[in-house]
Amino acid sequence: MLSKLSVIAGKSSEDVAKRLSKKIKANLIKTEIRVFADGESKITLNGEISKKKSIVVQSIYPPVDTNLIQALSLISKAKEISSEVIAVIPYMGYARQDREFLPGEIITMKVLGKLFKGAGASKIIAVDIHSMIGFKHFTIKTKNVSAIPELVQYFKKLSLKNPLVVSPDQGGKERAKEFAKELGSEYIALEKKRDRKTGKVQIKTKNLDEVANRDLILVDDMISTGGSIVKATQFLKKQKCKKVYVACTHALLMNNAEKRIRKAGVTKIISTNTIPGKTSIVDISDTIAKAI
Template identity: 30%
Template sequence: MELPSRKRLMIFSGSSNEPLAEEVAKILGVHLGGVERSVFANGEIYIHYTESVRGADCFVIQSHCHPINFHIMEQLIMIDALRRASAKRITAVLPFYGYSRQDKKGRPREPISARLVGNLFLAAGADRIASVDLHTGQIQGFVDVPFDHLTALHLFTDYLSGTLDGPTTIVSPDSGRVKLAARYAGHLGALVAFIHKRRSLDARNEVAALEVVGDVEGRHCIIVDDMIDTAGTVTAAAELLKERGALSIRVVATHGVLSPPAVDRLKNAPIAETIITNTLPVPADAHELGNLTVLSIGPILAGVIDAIFADASVSAIFKGENT
């Protein structure tokens, strides 16, 4: 007896960034799967799927934003419920991977929390993980299942290529992002520079920009990074670039975490435009920034989900630049 193949795509959203999940579903021509989410009086999370998922190829989209621990746990419980309901394959889609900055030990007796998060998704029952612009690529190796590393590089370069006006330098906010800056420069025909900085080991989110390495005087500068959290790094870099004679300064970052006091810092910094994506919901106070541009990552996520569902190449979407 033979049964015809009946692959079924189902997309579910956690509570952190439903508009993004709805956009992805719309692009793919499907509806978000039915799921009931609630919280008990003591703070425990309850999940119930309102339709059958048996034999389905399921994708759970959840951005790890504030309150980050709640949203990670909610996604884990959603995955566990799918596994127990006999879903055929479960892919955890993490537009922003929580704890990604804790990818190594900086001092003795510290955890490697990024690996712990990966292990939690495996324990919950995820067969595959997809995330956008990880803080470090090594996180892909923290789990023993396929891990698709997506990038917003082409989304940003397509936007920037139509706005360049004169000699341009792509600036890495530290030495660790020079490779990324070089990729942007290759697409935009620009030079590369980086900021030498010192970060305090004892205080979180405190950065001192020390010197610029590269040609920035009389040039339009674009600072590229994976995220803007409290904006200490990019605003310190912007101030230094202005002192070194940059004509204009823009900031590009995939993830707009924008924790306080980011908005105030960006308001007062010599930055002409801040460009982010919607991997994370934009905080309400960030809308006060008149120079904030938000690009949608939805089409990229939709393309990747479609490729995974069809067992096609994901790296081909990014022309091999998603490593």
């Protein structure tokens, strides 16, 4: 008998989709991708889609445009058969392009809002979207869920010495506060300055007494090139802290970022499986299941 629920596993999120389908007792549909010489993808679904409700799971990480087109294609196919299609986008690419920072910049999240609606999604679920402003450009239902409780559970199992939660910048202050509250510790936020044109990062915070002889958890929503984390770690190490751990939801870790972060003095990077990789230790499927 065909399940009332189908989980369609996009190639970028096979692990999350598989775990999610078990948790919500849904029929798992796998996808096969054939990439042609010119870069085009041909997608084939293996399984029967539910007529009632489908859940498409596909993260939009690099190659971003390829994974985005595949997500839209899967939603479109699901909508041909299912009366309702929920798009689970664990990592929402383009979320940093949520407003016009410099004159003439295109707000790509506004474009995505139209594309997801046009493809047939009735609701979008994302995990720790970079900015909630991005979702204001969507006319369909949206839900953002937090990976913080799951990440904190991992850190509670470690024997940390008088831990302190640190945000690498003021923008992540609320995230650090929430993380510290769940962990039962204190938190601080560093001050950084980023050049909008060159992307270079500077730490503006002066000396800190409260980090000495303590294990630190640097908390961020995403790590792309790791510039902010490297600068923050170098600064914190000078303040005589003990171990430095990094906790993030989305570990993109582009251009040798992991190597550079470890070289700066980070003991371990812990991320979720929104983006599969060596650091993706924490499973987010339970949080997504609750949201569905």
